[in-house]
Amino acid sequence: MFKPLIFYIGLRYTRAKRRTRFISFITLTSVLGIALGVTALITVLSVMNGFEAELRERILGMTSHATITGKYGRLDNWRELQPKITQYPHVEAAAPFVDGQVMINSGQRVSGTLLSGILPEYESSVSDVANKMKVGQLSQLVPGEFGVVLGAELASYLGVIVGDKITIITPQVNPTPAGILPRMRRFTVTGIFQVGMYEYDRNLAIIHIDDAAKLFRLGDSVSGLRIKLDDLFNAPKITRAMAADFYDEYRVGDWTQAHSNFFRAIQTEKRVMFIILLLIVAVAAFNIVSTLVMVVTDKRGDIAILKTQGLTSRSVMGIFMVLGTVIGAVGTLCGTIGGVALALNVETIVPAIEKLFQVQFMAADVYYISQLPSKLVWTDVYAIAGMAFFLSLAATIYPAWQASKINPAEVLRYE
Structure with missing residues (x-):
């Protein structure tokens, strides 16, 4: 299914032509959606890990x-x-x-x-x-x-x-x-x-x-x-x-x-937050479905011609899976890099924003923790990146399958 020709055609469909600018814009938004979702998920979980570590340190500092x-x-x-x-x-x-x-x-x-x-x-x-x-x-x-x-x-x-x-x-x-x-x-x-x-x-x-x-x-x-x-x-x-x-x-x-109830509550909150933010990634990933459906509709004539020249249905399916996988991989990679960079610099970025806009997100007399702590856990990063890529790959299956079912005779009848 995944031959060099399939990769070439799939990658070529990621580039915009004059009449497919809107499709390319939808593709870009899909990439950005996945990237933002992955970035948010990594950053939020890192901050929650930081809070948990900070609270554990303070509690165990007295007990x-x-x-x-x-x-x-x-x-x-x-x-x-x-x-x-x-x-x-x-x-x-x-x-x-x-x-x-x-x-x-x-x-x-x-x-x-x-x-x-x-x-x-x-x-x-x-x-x-x-x-x-x-x-x-x-x-x-x-x-x-x-x-x-x-x-x-x-x-x-x-x-x-x-x-x-x-x-x-x-x-x-x-x-x-x-x-x-x-x-x-x-x-x-x-x-x-x-x-x-x-x-x-x-x-x-x-x-x-x-x-x-x-x-x-x-x-x-x-x-x-x-x-x-x-x-x-x-x-x-x-x-x-x-x-x-x-x-x-x-x-x-x-x-x-x-302190079992306290730390169990924190773990439960982390799981719930992970699921909520993962849904955001899932929504962005399944934007790939609409993108590929539009590409399949636009490329019906090309697909029909390729089939008449001997391209199999499996190869057609592979073309659009390559296209969707590239979108998901680029979005996941950009989101992972952005999330890791943001998580490692939260304690520097947040004070800079507070100073710039003259606000204080966490007052010391209310929260005791006046700075936003962050602790990056690489196993979380690997899990988030893997799930985002898996969701992106899963989103390509249905449109690619629909493309493989195109009948060249019906498409080329009025060409």
Whole structure:
């Protein structure tokens, strides 16, 4: 079917003559449609990959890759367990923590908050909170001095700054002559952090682990150990191996379980967006059908003459498949190049547009991420280019088949 003559005739039909300028214009729009669709699909998926990577980095900057906790919410022998955990393959560090829900009061403001007790000398090895401090340092959390580090949004809501006093109220109660009263303690704000995630900036307070143990009456126990791995994507496999070694003595979890719904929602959104944008590519690809139908109608006489000279129906079908394939291939190639170039330079192009038109697409005080992130994944590029080319090739089949069915006797009867 695909002989040099077939390629020559098919490629020749891509060039315009005076009486076929409109057909060539339709061909050009088909190419541009495929190119724009592929460019948009690559760029949008790259931006969504960038958002996912940025959010994952910010979330895992505050949480751990994996955690080990006691079966009943407390870990008694953490000092003996910590060195054993750090000796596991792929484990880089482990740090103890104490977590609990509390109420924080300052003046007339009250807020429910997650209180986290940490060891400052270990915490920097498993989280990035030490690098996200706006004011103060984690090292200023000294046991017995009851200092607290607040998220920026929480501090703003409470109206406090470094040096101010706040009251932390726990769910535990104290029996007193005046009756049952909740446990409470005055703390001094020693620092403020901001990680760029509202969930943490608004709902997290950090104190020294010894102060947390006293506040929650844990003694020398902790809630568990946070673990940092060398490969966060390998966390499920590593945690399963740990759980098997401990024989249900401890509870072992990882970040994919703690944030599974969030990242599953992102993946679902990516799939839906891929399908929606792929439909745009499909519409552009099937413009090839109308283009080839018009070419077949215009070339009926040529086809009839070629058939009388011995060209087979399969060869006629091959001519128009070559024509449609060239249109699809050029459009896919241009779209892929444009999409890759745009995806690699989104972080430069968007600020330039914002500066030129004096607009801001993503306000930092609303979205926290003030720049549009982009992460090009080459497997996505290959999949998009392959599907666009396949759709273009599929669109050529029906018009080419119709061309192969032309009867030379009927066409040349009135010539």
